[in-house]
């Protein structure tokens with residue numbers, strides 16, 4: 037099987053998933069941001085995997101850079117495409133949305149899976165990280181590989197109970213109330229006027245306005261090197277965010293001095309234990 041796995045990851049959960057599948061199935065691992073300078077993305081592989089984290093369930097769902105990547109895919113009508121989304125709470129309709137986007141490019145999602153991983157955007161009470169890691173390694177990894185090998189049409193995201201709760205939340209989002217309040221709070225974080233007419237996905241790019249450094253920043257530039265979308269310039273030994281942020285939290289979580297603060301900050305800085313800083317450096321550098 038000719039397999040290419042494209043991934044996007046801020047704190048290593050999705051990278052671990054992508055890496056483990058690629059190793060087990062003998063596929064090539066390709067970072068999504070590393071191919072984004074191409075006008076169109078084509079491949080000779082007959083199987084394509086797309087692995088990414090769920091962001092803002094019920095509103096955005098798929099990281100913006102992943103959405104832009106899908107819109108660049110060409111010649112995918114005969115490909116077997118599978119996706120794995122990692123999430124802290126639930127995947128909801130994320131894979132349905134991805135399927136709709138792939139259809140616009142002439143393809144479709146053949147199979148899709150959700151993998152629960154530690155929540156990287158906030159401290160989640162009662163979260164058992166060890167259990168989540170072993171659930172991935174001991175159960176889900178083999179399960180996904182078997183389905184991809186069989187090239188079948190399996191979809192498996194949230195369990196029944198979580199699925200129901202998440203569906204209700206997403207429904208409420210669609211009705212508008214939660215959507216409006218989450219847009220309001222994101223504008224606040226992005227230091228935008230409440231009456232600014234930016235849409236939710238445009239607001240995300242400005243979330244970096246809430247990022248700052250403290251006196252422990254040494255100007256080492258790690259933040260700039262792990263920012264997959266080149267959103268950080270180092271000026272006078274300090275990071276300056278360029279407002280095309282994906283809000284993936286990599287700069288915060290991988291700062292060796294824990295000197296960056298902002299949205300979603302978890303003291304100590306979460307990252308998946310199987311991933312190290314070298315894995316996170318931009319491929320093109």
Ligand SMILES: Cc1cc2nc3c(=O)[nH]c(=O)nc-3n(C[C@H](O)[C@H](O)[C@H](O)COP(=O)(O)O)c2cc1C
Nearest residue numbers: 045046047048049050089090092093124125126156
């Ligand atoms: C900006 C942002 C928004 C997120 N929104 C959600 C969400 O709506 N639902 C959810 O289950 N997890 C959410 N998460 C958690 C991530 O999906 C989860 O921790 C994921 O495994 C992180 O993957 P990564 O380490 O590859 O970046 C969010 C994380 C971030 C950074």
